[in-house]
Amino acid sequence: TFDYIIVGAGTAGNVVANRLSEKEGVSVLVLEAGVSNEGVDAAAIPLLGPSLVPNTLYDWNYTTVEQKGYDNRVLPYSRGRMLGGSSSVNYLVYTRGSSDDFERIAKETGDSGWGWDNIKKYIPRHEKFVAPADGHDTKGEFTATAHGTDGILQISLPNFPNTLDERVMATTKELSKDFPFLEDHNGGDVLGIAWSQASIGGGARSSSATAYLSADFLKRPNLHVLINAQVTKLVQTGTQDGVAVFHGVEFATKAGEEVTTVTSTKETILSAGTIGTPTILQLSGIGDNDELTKVGIKTVFNNPSVGKNLTDHPLLANVYSVKGTESFDGLFRSTDTLHSNIERWVSNKTGPLTSSVCNHIGFFRLPDDSDLLKKFGDPSSGPKGAHLEMIFSNLWVQPGIPAPKTGSFFTITTSVTSPTSRGYTKLSSSDPFAKPTIDPNFLGTEFDRLALRQSVKLAQRFITASVWKDYITAPFGDYSRATTDDSLDAYARANAATFFHPVGTALMSPKGAQYGVTDPDLKVKGVQGLRIIDGSVLPYLPSGHTQAPIYLVAERAADLVKADN
Ligand code: FAD
Numbered sequence: 001t002f003d004y005i006i007v008g009a010g011t012a013g014n015v016v017a018n019r020l021s022e023k024e025g026v027s028v029l030v031l032e033a034g035v036s037n038e039g040v041d042a043a044a045i046p047l048l049g050p051s052l053v054p055n056t057l058y059d060w061n062y063t064t065v066e067q068k069g070y071d072n073r074v075l076p077y078s079r080g081r082m083l084g085g086s087s088s089v090n091y092l093v094y095t096r097g098s099s100d101d102f103e104r105i106a107k108e109t110g111d112s113g114w115g116w117d118n119i120k121k122y123i124p125r126h127e128k129f130v131a132p133a134d135g136h137d138t139k140g141e142f143t144a145t146a147h148g149t150d151g152i153l154q155i156s157l158p159n160f161p162n163t164l165d166e167r168v169m170a171t172t173k174e175l176s177k178d179f180p181f182l183e184d185h186n187g188g189d190v191l192g193i194a195w196s197q198a199s200i201g202g203g204a205r206s207s208s209a210t211a212y213l214s215a216d217f218l219k220r221p222n223l224h225v226l227i228n229a230q231v232t233k234l235v236q237t238g239t240q241d242g243v244a245v246f247h248g249v250e251f252a253t254k255a256g257e258e259v260t261t262v263t264s265t266k267e268t269i270l271s272a273g274t275i276g277t278p279t280i281l282q283l284s285g286i287g288d289n290d291e292l293t294k295v296g297i298k299t300v301f302n303n304p305s306v307g308k309n310l311t312d313h314p315l316l317a318n319v320y321s322v323k324g325t326e327s328f329d330g331l332f333r334s335t336d337t338l339h340s341n342i343e344r345w346v347s348n349k350t351g352p353l354t355s356s357v358c359n360h361i362g363f364f365r366l367p368d369d370s371d372l373l374k375k376f377g378d379p380s381s382g383p384k385g386a387h388l389e390m391i392f393s394n395l396w397v398q399p400g401i402p403a404p405k406t407g408s409f410f411t412i413t414t415s416v417t418s419p420t421s422r423g424y425t426k427l428s429s430s431d432p433f434a435k436p437t438i439d440p441n442f443l444g445t446e447f448d449r450l451a452l453r454q455s456v457k458l459a460q461r462f463i464t465a466s467v468w469k470d471y472i473t474a475p476f477g478d479y480s481r482a483t484t485d486d487s488l489d490a491y492a493r494a495n496a497a498t499f500f501h502p503v504g505t506a507l508m509s510p511k512g513a514q515y516g517v518t519d520p521d522l523k524v525k526g527v528q529g530l531r532i533i534d535g536s537v538l539p540y541l542p543s544g545h546t547q548a549p550i551y552l553v554a555e556r557a558a559d560l561v562k563a564d565n
Helices: 011-020 046-052 099-109 116-126 164-174 208-212 273-283 289-294 328-332 335-348 371-376 446-462 477-481 485-495 547-564
Strands: 002-007 028-031 127-129 153-155 192-195 223-226 230-240 243-252 260-270 314-322 360-364 388-393 409-416 424-426 437-439 472-475 530-532
Touching (some): 011 028, 011 223, 011 547, 028 260, 099 116, 116 127, 164 192, 260 273, 371 446, 388 446, 446 485
Parallel strands (some): 002 028, 002 260, 028 223, 127 153, 260 530
Antiparallel strands (some): 230 243, 314 472, 388 409, 424 437
8 A cells, every 4th residue: 555656657647756755655557558668769869769669668659530621541559668757759849839728728628736827936947947968059059038947847949960050040030920939948938930849958858857857867766667567447445425546556477477466555657648547537437338348348337438539730841952051851761870979878878869850949929910810819828929930850750650761851740739629549359458549530520621732731831931942842742742631631541640649538637627637726526535637637738748847747737635634
């Protein structure tokens, strides 16, 4: 028996484990299905990160159902399966989202504690903003007041320069009206193009495992972390006032192995992520009665919101062929070059491999008078929220699709930051080791289809700046044929993928609401003893990538747990 059991040593789970075990004598057990991050080079060397998924030991290796909006293609749907969870396998981009994103959550849940003014108090506790590995002068590349320097997770500006840097900056000057420069994406404003920040410190990945579960913290005698321990279901330990109490958890090393049961005296906290958390609830009889009955699971609490509202960012990698050999594509083509760069990284943590996938990112709004907003309303969180995104990468970046054997590339990845499509995840069987049925429903709405088209047009406008004339040769592959609205839509359907940002499958809602899975304090509705702390509780996607807001949610949530016990 432990005071707290945390299911999942991922991005959020490790924050909670760290904070709850701060108090001596409070015992915390963390159960993680995956392996350790220790000794996994690709999880430490930033630019090797994309090799960690899909179809590896470090990935849950989920796939989506056929995506209607994507010409019925099936996509790999990666989730990290190791200490650190998805923060150990992600692309390291670190953006907190806009202040309006948090204001909307506060307003819609009736809890002002989720508002930006309260959430930003957690930044200094969480963040340790550090100098980049190349030691370059970062003046003008960030706003000091937006950052914490004494926290736990290391964040840095680009660690290695690339040939796009000056060109992107020149474009923000030449086309400043459409593409203004923003000093810092992480101070509550996101609109504009800024130097990208990443979860990298001293040239290496900083994940929830390297930071919140570092050796110093693991020394705490009250903090216990068990790997290769997959939770198969929650165990009801009693009934109170007619409500099921869940203080027990069953786990096993793998299918067919004996299960072990552990219990918590205070709370069980689900931090298994946007797919893992609803899956465990459903396996335990908390979910949509009809869906559970179909797979032979007895319903304990009928809540149709479990697994619904899945929201993710579509991703479209718009690739250009470029002149010269300054793109990073060559790094991966010759074993000798790659090895010498790995040696350089190992000896002093410098060089191109300390790069994340980009040195600049931009977030944008559709024009206020755009037909799209007139027709569909504004799905963003407010005037500071974004509709569209662009990421500038000095190499071929098409998740899951290997780079061509020759050529140099510049990728402008675009996305719909405020998608209106919603999907689901549900059980495919009552077997806890079976993969769930996942439908993110990409481009499921007209708004998303038209907004993705606008994002590509934005990229096409971006490269009209004069600096690109002597660099870009031509759009590559299918992209070269995307010349009309129709051909552009066809290209998007055939090539778009995912940012791997699912949220919302256990969304929080006001106390007493007829929808939603948790209350604003993240306690699970309709049962006792259970809380959810991970990306699944976010009712909307942020105007940015998901790891940073999830870290901040977890920091506040740990305080909520402490306040109740
Ligand atoms: P996770 O970090 O996924 O943690 C869940 C943990 O629970 C995992 O360790 C998992 O193994 C464990 N678990 C699940 N089920 C069980 C079970 N039954 N029993 C025991 N343990 C279980 N975000 C960004 O901000 N920037 C990026 O550049 C970026 N790139 C990404 C690239 C990829 C390939 C992926 C996969 C994600 C990316 N993301 C990025 C998204 C971001 O990493 C996630 O949104 C975030 O890390 C999720 O945090 P979480 O705590 O909700 O879940």
